Amino acid sequence: MARSAVYRPTPADLAAAEGEIIPDVLAPDLRVLFCGINPGLWSGATGHHFARPGNRFWPALFRSGFTSRLLRPDEQDELLTLGLGITNVVARTTAKAAELTAPELRDGGAALVERVQRYRPRILAVLGLGAYRTAFGRPRTIAGPQSDAIGDTAVWVLPNPSGLNAHYTLDALAAEFRKLRMEAGSLC
Template structure:
Protein backbone atom coordinates (compact mmCIF):
# COMPACT_ATOMS: atom_id res chain seq x y z
CA UNK A 1 0.00 0.00 0.00
CA UNK A 2 1.44 3.42 -0.93
CA UNK A 3 2.53 5.74 1.82
CA UNK A 4 -0.54 7.78 2.76
CA UNK A 5 -0.33 11.21 4.34
CA UNK A 6 -0.91 11.01 8.06
CA UNK A 7 -3.09 13.55 9.80
CA UNK A 8 -0.87 16.27 11.22
CA UNK A 9 -0.28 16.44 14.93
CA UNK A 10 -1.81 19.79 15.77
CA UNK A 11 0.49 22.02 17.80
CA UNK A 12 -1.05 23.45 20.94
CA UNK A 13 -1.79 27.15 21.25
CA UNK A 14 1.21 27.41 23.57
CA UNK A 15 3.48 25.70 21.04
CA UNK A 16 2.28 28.02 18.27
CA UNK A 17 2.84 31.09 20.43
CA UNK A 18 6.32 29.86 21.37
CA UNK A 19 7.13 29.38 17.66
CA UNK A 20 6.58 33.08 16.83
CA UNK A 21 9.75 34.79 15.60
CA UNK A 22 11.79 31.57 15.58
CA UNK A 23 13.54 30.01 12.56
CA UNK A 24 13.75 26.53 11.06
CA UNK A 25 16.65 25.00 9.11
CA UNK A 26 16.73 24.97 5.33
CA UNK A 27 16.50 21.67 3.49
CA UNK A 28 19.43 21.71 1.06
CA UNK A 29 22.21 19.63 -0.35
CA UNK A 30 24.66 19.56 -3.25
CA UNK A 31 23.46 19.36 -6.84
CA UNK A 32 19.91 20.66 -6.37
CA UNK A 33 17.77 20.88 -9.47
CA UNK A 34 15.27 23.17 -7.75
CA UNK A 35 15.52 25.17 -4.56
CA UNK A 36 11.93 26.04 -3.59
CA UNK A 37 11.74 29.26 -1.63
CA UNK A 38 8.78 30.11 0.56
CA UNK A 39 8.08 33.63 1.79
CA UNK A 40 8.73 32.71 5.44
CA UNK A 41 7.82 29.86 7.79
CA UNK A 42 4.42 29.93 9.42
CA UNK A 43 3.79 29.16 13.06
CA UNK A 44 2.94 25.49 12.33
CA UNK A 45 6.31 25.17 10.63
CA UNK A 46 8.03 26.86 13.55
CA UNK A 47 6.28 24.56 16.02
CA UNK A 48 7.01 21.36 14.07
CA UNK A 49 10.34 22.26 12.44
CA UNK A 50 8.94 21.29 9.02
CA UNK A 51 8.41 23.53 6.02
CA UNK A 52 4.88 24.03 4.66
CA UNK A 53 3.50 22.16 7.69
CA UNK A 54 0.06 23.78 8.05
CA UNK A 55 -2.61 21.34 6.81
CA UNK A 56 -4.17 23.89 4.40
CA UNK A 57 -0.85 24.54 2.65
CA UNK A 58 -0.82 23.05 -0.85
CA UNK A 59 2.94 22.82 -1.41
CA UNK A 60 3.20 19.07 -0.84
CA UNK A 61 0.14 18.13 -2.97
CA UNK A 62 1.28 20.47 -5.78
CA UNK A 63 4.80 19.03 -5.68
CA UNK A 64 3.36 15.55 -6.16
CA UNK A 65 0.65 16.43 -8.71
CA UNK A 66 3.21 18.23 -10.86
CA UNK A 67 5.41 15.14 -11.01
CA UNK A 68 8.31 16.37 -8.88
CA UNK A 69 7.67 13.48 -6.46
CA UNK A 70 6.27 10.02 -7.18
CA UNK A 71 4.00 10.26 -4.14
CA UNK A 72 2.76 12.98 -1.84
CA UNK A 73 5.30 13.61 0.88
CA UNK A 74 4.38 14.73 4.37
CA UNK A 75 6.14 17.76 5.85
CA UNK A 76 8.04 15.48 8.25
CA UNK A 77 9.57 13.73 5.22
CA UNK A 78 11.18 16.92 3.92
CA UNK A 79 14.65 15.47 4.55
CA UNK A 80 14.13 13.09 1.62
CA UNK A 81 13.93 15.94 -0.91
CA UNK A 82 17.68 16.56 -1.48
CA UNK A 83 18.06 12.97 -2.76
CA UNK A 84 15.53 13.98 -5.45
CA UNK A 85 17.49 17.15 -6.27
CA UNK A 86 15.00 19.38 -4.43
CA UNK A 87 15.45 21.75 -1.51
CA UNK A 88 13.53 24.29 0.56
CA UNK A 89 14.46 27.69 1.95
CA UNK A 90 12.67 30.98 2.65
CA UNK A 91 13.06 34.62 1.69
CA UNK A 92 12.68 35.70 5.32
CA UNK A 93 13.66 33.28 8.08
CA UNK A 94 11.37 34.61 10.85
CA UNK A 95 8.19 32.65 11.60
CA UNK A 96 4.93 34.59 11.65
CA UNK A 97 1.23 33.79 11.71
CA UNK A 98 0.85 35.49 8.29
CA UNK A 99 3.40 36.63 5.74
CA UNK A 100 1.99 40.17 5.80
CA UNK A 101 3.57 40.57 9.26
CA UNK A 102 6.94 40.88 7.52
CA UNK A 103 8.25 44.33 6.70
CA UNK A 104 9.42 45.34 3.24
CA UNK A 105 12.88 45.79 4.76
CA UNK A 106 12.87 42.18 6.03
CA UNK A 107 11.96 40.96 2.55
CA UNK A 108 14.69 43.05 0.90
CA UNK A 109 17.27 41.83 3.44
CA UNK A 110 15.99 38.29 2.86
CA UNK A 111 16.39 38.75 -0.90
CA UNK A 112 20.03 39.77 -0.43
CA UNK A 113 20.70 36.79 1.87
CA UNK A 114 18.88 34.48 -0.55
CA UNK A 115 21.07 35.71 -3.41
CA UNK A 116 24.18 34.80 -1.38
CA UNK A 117 22.69 31.38 -0.54
CA UNK A 118 21.90 30.68 -4.21
CA UNK A 119 25.40 31.71 -5.32
CA UNK A 120 26.84 29.32 -2.72
CA UNK A 121 24.48 26.36 -3.36
CA UNK A 122 24.20 26.85 -7.15
CA UNK A 123 20.86 25.08 -7.71
CA UNK A 124 19.77 24.81 -11.33
CA UNK A 125 16.58 26.78 -10.53
CA UNK A 126 15.41 28.97 -7.66
CA UNK A 127 11.60 28.82 -7.46
CA UNK A 128 10.18 31.62 -5.30
CA UNK A 129 6.68 30.81 -4.04
CA UNK A 130 4.92 34.16 -3.96
CA UNK A 131 4.86 36.97 -6.52
CA UNK A 132 4.44 39.82 -4.02
CA UNK A 133 7.34 38.69 -1.86
CA UNK A 134 9.53 38.24 -4.95
CA UNK A 135 8.68 41.72 -6.25
CA UNK A 136 9.58 43.31 -2.91
CA UNK A 137 12.65 41.17 -2.11
CA UNK A 138 14.25 41.69 -5.52
CA UNK A 139 12.87 45.11 -6.49
CA UNK A 140 11.09 43.70 -9.54
CA UNK A 141 7.76 45.55 -9.45
CA UNK A 142 6.57 44.18 -12.80
CA UNK A 143 7.53 40.53 -12.29
CA UNK A 144 4.95 37.93 -13.31
CA UNK A 145 4.49 34.23 -12.57
CA UNK A 146 6.96 32.08 -14.54
CA UNK A 147 10.61 32.29 -15.51
CA UNK A 148 12.24 35.63 -14.76
CA UNK A 149 14.53 37.34 -17.25
CA UNK A 150 17.23 37.79 -14.62
CA UNK A 151 18.89 34.81 -12.98
CA UNK A 152 21.26 34.66 -10.04
CA UNK A 153 24.68 33.60 -11.30
CA UNK A 154 24.09 30.39 -13.28
CA UNK A 155 20.75 29.77 -11.52
CA UNK A 156 17.50 30.42 -13.37
CA UNK A 157 14.79 32.13 -11.31
CA UNK A 158 11.11 31.20 -11.48
CA UNK A 159 8.22 32.69 -9.57
CA UNK A 160 5.41 30.32 -8.66
CA UNK A 161 2.15 31.12 -6.88
CA UNK A 162 2.13 31.02 -3.10
CA UNK A 163 0.81 27.56 -2.06
CA UNK A 164 -0.78 28.88 1.14
CA UNK A 165 -4.41 27.98 1.56
CA UNK A 166 -4.99 31.72 1.94
CA UNK A 167 -4.11 32.24 -1.75
CA UNK A 168 -7.59 31.90 -3.24
CA UNK A 169 -6.42 33.05 -6.68
CA UNK A 170 -5.07 29.57 -7.46
CA UNK A 171 -6.81 26.22 -7.08
CA UNK A 172 -4.66 23.21 -6.30
CA UNK A 173 -4.96 22.12 -9.95
CA UNK A 174 -3.84 25.55 -11.21
CA UNK A 175 -0.99 25.60 -8.69
CA UNK A 176 0.15 22.13 -9.77
CA UNK A 177 0.00 23.25 -13.42
CA UNK A 178 2.47 26.08 -12.67
CA UNK A 179 4.77 23.66 -10.83
CA UNK A 180 4.46 21.28 -13.82
CA UNK A 181 5.43 24.07 -16.23
CA UNK A 182 8.67 24.55 -14.27
CA UNK A 183 9.29 20.80 -14.10
CA UNK A 184 8.85 20.55 -17.88
CA UNK A 185 11.79 22.89 -18.43
CA UNK A 186 14.01 20.67 -16.30
CA UNK A 187 13.17 17.54 -18.26
CA UNK A 188 13.81 19.14 -21.65
Protein backbone atom coordinates in the same frame (compact mmCIF):
# COMPACT_ATOMS: atom_id res chain seq x y z
CA MET B 1 12.88 20.27 17.40
CA ALA B 2 11.20 18.39 14.53
CA ARG B 3 8.13 16.39 15.46
CA SER B 4 6.14 13.70 13.66
CA ALA B 5 3.40 14.36 11.14
CA VAL B 6 0.65 13.45 13.62
CA TYR B 7 1.70 16.19 16.03
CA ARG B 8 -0.83 19.02 16.13
CA PRO B 9 0.51 22.10 17.89
CA THR B 10 -1.58 23.63 20.64
CA PRO B 11 -2.33 27.36 20.66
CA ALA B 12 0.45 27.72 23.26
CA ASP B 13 2.87 25.84 20.96
CA LEU B 14 1.97 28.16 18.08
CA ALA B 15 2.44 31.27 20.22
CA ALA B 16 5.83 29.96 21.39
CA ALA B 17 6.88 29.38 17.75
CA GLU B 18 6.77 33.12 16.92
CA GLY B 19 10.18 34.15 15.61
CA GLU B 20 11.56 30.60 15.41
CA ILE B 21 13.88 29.61 12.59
CA ILE B 22 13.70 26.18 11.00
CA PRO B 23 16.63 24.69 9.09
CA ASP B 24 16.72 24.80 5.31
CA VAL B 25 16.51 21.59 3.31
CA LEU B 26 19.56 22.37 1.24
CA ALA B 27 22.55 20.83 -0.52
CA PRO B 28 24.85 21.96 -3.34
CA ASP B 29 23.83 21.62 -6.99
CA LEU B 30 20.11 20.88 -6.55
CA ARG B 31 17.82 20.77 -9.58
CA VAL B 32 15.33 23.11 -7.91
CA LEU B 33 15.53 25.11 -4.71
CA PHE B 34 12.00 26.08 -3.65
CA CYS B 35 11.89 29.31 -1.67
CA GLY B 36 8.93 30.18 0.52
CA ILE B 37 8.22 33.67 1.79
CA ASN B 38 8.82 32.70 5.44
CA PRO B 39 7.73 29.84 7.68
CA GLY B 40 4.42 30.07 9.46
CA LEU B 41 3.87 29.33 13.12
CA TRP B 42 2.77 25.75 12.40
CA SER B 43 6.10 25.15 10.65
CA GLY B 44 7.93 26.77 13.54
CA ALA B 45 6.14 24.53 16.05
CA THR B 46 6.72 21.32 14.06
CA GLY B 47 10.11 22.09 12.53
CA HIS B 48 8.87 21.27 9.03
CA HIS B 49 8.41 23.51 6.00
CA PHE B 50 4.89 24.07 4.61
CA ALA B 51 3.50 22.10 7.56
CA ARG B 52 0.18 23.89 8.12
CA PRO B 53 -2.82 21.81 7.10
CA GLY B 54 -4.29 23.52 4.08
CA ASN B 55 -0.93 24.54 2.63
CA ARG B 56 -0.85 23.18 -0.90
CA PHE B 57 2.92 22.93 -1.44
CA TRP B 58 3.14 19.17 -0.90
CA PRO B 59 0.04 18.30 -2.97
CA ALA B 60 1.20 20.63 -5.80
CA LEU B 61 4.64 19.03 -5.75
CA PHE B 62 3.04 15.59 -6.10
CA ARG B 63 0.40 16.54 -8.69
CA SER B 64 3.02 18.23 -10.84
CA GLY B 65 5.18 15.09 -10.95
CA PHE B 66 8.09 16.32 -8.84
CA THR B 67 7.42 13.47 -6.39
CA SER B 68 6.04 9.99 -7.06
CA ARG B 69 3.80 10.15 -3.99
CA LEU B 70 2.37 12.78 -1.69
CA LEU B 71 5.05 13.52 0.88
CA ARG B 72 4.25 14.73 4.37
CA PRO B 73 6.06 17.76 5.77
CA ASP B 74 8.00 15.50 8.17
CA GLU B 75 9.43 13.73 5.09
CA GLN B 76 10.93 16.96 3.73
CA ASP B 77 14.50 15.61 3.79
CA GLU B 78 13.52 13.05 1.11
CA LEU B 79 13.45 15.96 -1.33
CA LEU B 80 17.24 16.05 -1.33
CA THR B 81 17.39 12.60 -2.96
CA LEU B 82 15.24 14.05 -5.76
CA GLY B 83 17.53 17.05 -6.25
CA LEU B 84 15.05 19.40 -4.58
CA GLY B 85 15.36 21.67 -1.56
CA ILE B 86 13.56 24.30 0.50
CA THR B 87 14.59 27.67 1.89
CA ASN B 88 12.81 30.97 2.62
CA VAL B 89 13.24 34.62 1.74
CA VAL B 90 12.93 35.48 5.45
CA ALA B 91 13.91 32.82 7.99
CA ARG B 92 11.80 33.84 11.01
CA THR B 93 8.33 32.47 11.60
CA THR B 94 5.27 34.69 11.73
CA ALA B 95 1.54 34.12 11.90
CA LYS B 96 1.15 35.76 8.47
CA ALA B 97 3.61 36.76 5.77
CA ALA B 98 1.98 40.22 5.83
CA GLU B 99 3.80 40.80 9.15
CA LEU B 100 7.10 41.06 7.26
CA THR B 101 8.36 44.53 6.41
CA ALA B 102 9.62 45.61 2.99
CA PRO B 103 13.16 46.15 4.34
CA GLU B 104 13.07 42.67 5.89
CA LEU B 105 12.05 41.17 2.53
CA ARG B 106 14.79 43.12 0.71
CA ASP B 107 17.40 41.98 3.25
CA GLY B 108 16.07 38.44 2.88
CA GLY B 109 16.37 38.71 -0.90
CA ALA B 110 20.03 39.74 -0.58
CA ALA B 111 20.71 36.80 1.77
CA LEU B 112 18.90 34.49 -0.66
CA VAL B 113 21.17 35.62 -3.51
CA GLU B 114 24.19 34.74 -1.35
CA ARG B 115 22.72 31.29 -0.55
CA VAL B 116 22.03 30.63 -4.23
CA GLN B 117 25.56 31.67 -5.20
CA ARG B 118 27.00 29.35 -2.54
CA TYR B 119 24.80 26.27 -3.25
CA ARG B 120 24.32 26.72 -7.04
CA PRO B 121 20.90 25.15 -7.67
CA ARG B 122 19.97 24.94 -11.34
CA ILE B 123 16.67 26.74 -10.66
CA LEU B 124 15.48 28.93 -7.80
CA ALA B 125 11.67 28.82 -7.54
CA VAL B 126 10.32 31.64 -5.35
CA LEU B 127 6.82 30.83 -4.08
CA GLY B 128 5.06 34.15 -3.84
CA LEU B 129 4.73 36.94 -6.39
CA GLY B 130 4.42 39.76 -3.88
CA ALA B 131 7.40 38.67 -1.84
CA TYR B 132 9.54 38.32 -4.97
CA ARG B 133 8.45 41.73 -6.24
CA THR B 134 9.46 43.37 -2.97
CA ALA B 135 12.60 41.33 -2.22
CA PHE B 136 14.06 41.85 -5.70
CA GLY B 137 12.59 45.21 -6.67
CA ARG B 138 10.60 43.78 -9.59
CA PRO B 139 7.09 45.27 -9.21
CA ARG B 140 5.69 43.91 -12.47
CA THR B 141 6.80 40.29 -12.08
CA ILE B 142 4.38 37.61 -13.26
CA ALA B 143 4.49 33.87 -12.57
CA GLY B 144 6.93 31.81 -14.59
CA PRO B 145 10.56 32.06 -15.65
CA GLN B 146 12.28 35.38 -15.02
CA SER B 147 14.77 37.10 -17.30
CA ASP B 148 17.19 37.72 -14.43
CA ALA B 149 19.37 34.81 -13.34
CA ILE B 150 21.52 34.58 -10.23
CA GLY B 151 24.85 33.49 -11.68
CA ASP B 152 24.08 30.26 -13.52
CA THR B 153 20.84 29.73 -11.57
CA ALA B 154 17.61 30.34 -13.48
CA VAL B 155 14.86 32.06 -11.49
CA TRP B 156 11.17 31.15 -11.57
CA VAL B 157 8.35 32.72 -9.62
CA LEU B 158 5.40 30.55 -8.65
CA PRO B 159 2.21 31.42 -6.78
CA ASN B 160 2.23 31.18 -3.00
CA PRO B 161 0.89 27.69 -2.07
CA SER B 162 -0.75 28.95 1.13
CA GLY B 163 -4.37 27.93 1.46
CA LEU B 164 -5.06 31.65 1.92
CA ASN B 165 -4.10 32.31 -1.73
CA ALA B 166 -7.56 32.11 -3.27
CA HIS B 167 -6.31 33.28 -6.68
CA TYR B 168 -5.04 29.78 -7.49
CA THR B 169 -6.85 26.48 -7.06
CA LEU B 170 -4.75 23.42 -6.29
CA ASP B 171 -5.10 22.32 -9.93
CA ALA B 172 -3.91 25.72 -11.19
CA LEU B 173 -1.04 25.71 -8.72
CA ALA B 174 -0.02 22.18 -9.78
CA ALA B 175 -0.11 23.30 -13.43
CA GLU B 176 2.38 26.10 -12.64
CA PHE B 177 4.60 23.65 -10.74
CA ARG B 178 4.36 21.24 -13.71
CA LYS B 179 5.72 23.90 -16.10
CA LEU B 180 8.69 24.30 -13.78
CA ARG B 181 9.16 20.53 -13.55
CA MET B 182 9.22 20.24 -17.33
CA GLU B 183 11.95 22.90 -17.48
CA ALA B 184 13.88 21.33 -14.59
CA GLY B 185 13.69 17.95 -16.30
CA SER B 186 15.14 19.38 -19.51
CA LEU B 187 18.15 20.62 -17.56
CA CYS B 188 19.08 17.24 -16.14
